[in-house]
Amino acid sequence: MVVTRIVANLSTRDPIALAMFYQQVFELDVPLDMGWITFLSNATSQKIELHTASEGGGGTELPVISIGVTDLAATERAVREAGADIVYGPVSESWGLRRFFFRDPAGNLVNVVDS
Template sequence: MAVTRIVANLSAPDPLALAQFYQEVFDMDLPLDMGWISFLANNSTQKIELHTASEGGSGTELPVISIGVDDLDATEAAVRAARAEIVYGPIKEDWGLRRFYFRDPAGNLVNVVDS
């Protein structure tokens, strides 16, 4: 048996509106909207990871999802342009990771990591 994918489900009172936010900020495709759930995707290949944690590191709250990006500064600018609140960072952590947290329009805490 092999895991072929892991999917994050973000809670939202308006799934399409939240999907459109992520589509705008992270330049993703919206291949399917069923009203109660919206799917976002891109064509990149990624490794599968599942983390378990008691906190987000550096004493922060545990985010619901981490998103790796190739340009943290551009992503921060896109998050700010979309009027989402950045609540931590950007910071280079002691363990070498550069990241920031933001709250999406549904209140989910999201970790954005320079990958």
């Protein structure tokens, strides 16, 4: 058996509104909206990762998802412009990552990592 993908499902009462937030901030496509679930994607391939954790690192709350980006500063600006609150960082962690956390409009804690 080979795992071909792992998908994060973010809980929200309004899937399309939350999808529009992620589309705006991360420049994602919306290939499918079924009302109760909205898919977001891009053409980039990714490696498969699944993390298990007791905290978010450095004593922080555990985010529901981590998103790697190529320009952390630009992403931070986009998150702020979209009206979300940065709740941690940006910070260079002792283990080598530069990152920040924000709460999306549905209250999900998201970790954004410079990759």
